[in-house]
Amino acid sequence: MKKGLIKAAAIAAVSVMAVSALTGCGKSDKLVMGTNAAFPPFEFTTSEGLVGEFDGIDVAIANNIAKSMDKELEVADMEFDGLIAAVSTGKVDMVAAGMTANDERRQSVDFSDTYFTASQVMVVAPDNADITTAEDLKNDKTVGVVLGYTGDSIVTDNLQLAEDKIVRANRGLDIVQDVKNGKLDAVVIDSATGKALAENNGLKVIEDAEAFEAEEYAIAVKKGNTELLEKINTVLAEMKANGEIDALAVQYNQ
Numbered sequence: 001m002k003k004g005l006i007k008a009a010a011i012a013a014v015s016v017m018a019v020s021a022l023t024g025c026g027k028s029d030k031l032v033m034g035t036n037a038a039f040p041p042f043e044f045t046t047s048e049g050l051v052g053e054f055d056g057i058d059v060a061i062a063n064n065i066a067k068s069m070d071k072e073l074e075v076a077d078m079e080f081d082g083l084i085a086a087v088s089t090g091k092v093d094m095v096a097a098g099m100t101a102n103d104e105r106r107q108s109v110d111f112s113d114t115y116f117t118a119s120q121v122m123v124v125a126p127d128n129a130d131i132t133t134a135e136d137l138k139n140d141k142t143v144g145v146v147l148g149y150t151g152d153s154i155v156t157d158n159l160q161l162a163e164d165k166i167v168r169a170n171r172g173l174d175i176v177q178d179v180k181n182g183k184l185d186a187v188v189i190d191s192a193t194g195k196a197l198a199e200n201n202g203l204k205v206i207e208d209a210e211a212f213e214a215e216e217y218a219i220a221v222k223k224g225n226t227e228l229l230e231k232i233n234t235v236l237a238e239m240k241a242n243g244e245i246d247a248l249a250v251q252y253n254q
Contacts, residue, residue, distance in 0.1 A: 031066040031073055033059075034092030036080040038171035040196045041252035042098040042217075051075050057248045058096040061115065061219075064244075065094075065235045079170045081148030084108050087222055094221045094228065098190060100150050101218035110223050112232045114216035115245055120151055121194040122206040123176055123187040131186055134159060134211035141185040142167060144175035150215060151188035158211075176201055192253065 035058060037043045042058045049055035051063060054075040066073035076092050083095045088108055098118070101111040124131050130139070137143050137159055145151040147168045155161045167184060169175040176197040178184040187194070191207070198205045219236075221228050239245045 029071060031062070031069060031071040031094070032076055032092045033062040033073060034076045034078060034083050034086045034095045035059075035097040036083065036171070037075070037077045038173050039080075039098050039190075039193050040172075041192060041249075043096075045077075057116075057245075057252050058098060060248050060252075061236070061239065061245070062094070062096045064239065065232055068235050069231060079148075080146060084220065087220055090222060094219050094232065096219045098193065098217050099220055100215040101220075102215075105220065108223070109220040110225065110229055111218040111220055112229060113236050114218045115236050115240065116192075116217040116249070117214050118191050118217060119207070119209070119214050120154060120188055120212035121191045122208070123179055123189060123194050123198045123203050124185065124206060125179060125182070126202060126204050128185070128204070131206060133206075134188075134208045137161065137186060137188075141165065142183075144169065144178055144184045144187040146170065146172050146175060146189060149189065151190070154212070155188055172197055176203065179203055192249075196253065 035043045037045050037054055041056055043054065043056040045053045046055050047053070050059050051073050052075065054077070059075065063073045076086070078086060080097060083097055083099070084105060086092045087095045095109070099105070101114060105111070122131060122134070122137070130136060131141065137155065138161065142165050143155050143161060144167045145155055147170055152168065155166055167175070167178065172189055172193055175184070175187050179187050180201045180203060195205050219232050221232070
């Protein structure tokens with residue numbers, strides 16, 4: 001082959017590779033949602049989910065967002081503390097994971113309008129009479145939290161429990177099981193999830209409004225992705241106005 005033809009062929013090959021790479025990364029027909037699917041009723045796995053094995057309030061909301069964009073929803077399940085990095089680097093398009101929109105996270109991502117108000121609760125054994133307020137956790141109690149959740153920062157920063165009294169896990173289901181099995185005195189976790197897990201495991205929930213402030217859930221996108229953020233906010237506004245989000249909360253909390 002002549003030198004000129006070799007050069008032309010090489011340029012063509014590079015062009016094809018570049019187009020393929022762009023097509024693969026863009027996933028123009030899909031909207032990729034990052035989540036931690038161990039947070040019922042917002043995201044969990046089941047044999048017949050709304051999107052593959054995935055189901056929950058966040059999955060339903062994200063599915064509506066995808067449909068509004070004429071896209072198919074793809075769910076990327078990962079550990080919660082890796083979600084911010086995943087959306088920041090473009091591994092996923094958005095994060096819908098019962099994530100609280102706080103100032104620390106806003107330094108790394110942009111948040112949608114909020115769609116759910118929650119607080120923290122304590123999940124304890126049904127016969128536990130030692131824990132009635134968050135302050136009781138300081139009385140030599142061993143407390144479980146999910147890594148990266150609000151409960152983690154509360155027991156670490158607000159209550160300032162000793163590190164040897166804090167047990168961290170990647171899934172709420174696993175850490176609540178440790179209460180059921182007597183390995184932990186309590187778990188501090190988001191209210192809707194705590195109530196769902198407690199009911200499924202024969203445990204009880206303790207609330208403390210003075211210690212646990214209300215927090216707002218929102219959907220995270222990469223900083224500067226205003227186009228996607230506007231589309232998300234439009235769908236959220238519609239779902240709030242027509243009562244669909246309230247209906248999902250009832251449906252998935254039954």
